[in-house]
Amino acid sequence: MNLHISLPTQKPVVAVKPNAIQQVAPGEIICECSGFMRGHGTYIDKGYIVASVAGVVERVNKFICVRPLKSRFTGDVADVVVGRITAVQQNRWKVDVQARQDAVLHLSAVDLPGDVRRRKTIQDQLQMRSIYVENDMISAECQQIGDNSISIHTRLKYGKLNYGQCITVPPSLIKRSKTHFVELECGIDMILGNNGCIWLSPSTPSDSKTTASSNPQEEEEPQEGVISTETRLNMARVHNAIVILAKRSIAIHSSTIKYVYNLSIKLELHPKQMMQPQIINLLTENAAAALELS
Secondary structure, rough: OOOOOOOOOOOOOOOOOOOOOOEEEOOOEEEEEEOOOEOOEEEEOOOOOEEEOEEEEEOOOOOEEEOOOOOEEOOOOOOOEEEEEEEEOOOEEEEEOOOOEEEEEEEHOOOOOOOOOOOOHHHHHHHHHHOOOOEEEOOOOOOOOOOOOOOEEEEOEEEOOOOEEEEEHHHHHHHOOOOOOOOOOOOOEEEEOOEEEEEEOOOHHHHHHEEEEEEEEOOOHHHHHHHHOOHHHHHHHHHHHHHHHHHHOEEEOHHHHHHHHHHHHHOOOOOOHHOOHHHHHHHHHHHHHHHHOO
């Protein structure tokens, strides 16, 4: 066997541009450290700022960091999240939001039953399980971001989620938009959580939504059999459209989901047929082309 051994060569320095999207691999030199400050995902080696993770270079003035392509949810203030209650503790709940640690939901950050706005007392602490218990799904908003903690609240339109399904995708695929509460024409409501959790549920009448928004903890349970077969098929079709986009790492927002959903109807595909490999390639290629044109 013939072996060819060459001397090591220095990697070229990446020219950091403020508005350009630049991807780097671990160990790749980004720039000289003189005049710049290094951030997360970087380290200094022999006078150069080097990437320690695979991701996209982000520059804010003289501050340079690398945002990983895949990572746990870190969160920003006002991010919409969908999470699961993991523990009920004194004066607070622990919520799994796909972050490095569970988020904290304080008793003072929830609306009491009856939409009562007052100072929480010891009696309210004893009644915490009447609001949320373990394994309850909730929608919330990030209120405060710490070094290793996330504080959330469930006031106003946020609260307990019932009678739906949760889909988990990489958080980097969720595109930020003005609203993350989407009502589809097929009768399905979506909550696109910035933490990568997407909640699907059947749409409710507008009059009942007004009542539920004023008191999200006191939602009436629907009668048995109210969810029709057509609604279930529509929900399965939306679910498969989201899974297909996640498989091909395509940005997930209302436009791309509606495009894949409508294309599957146009091709007269059953929701089960959407998960076939050749169908996935057909749907994602058209979705990616439409995304580039937009």
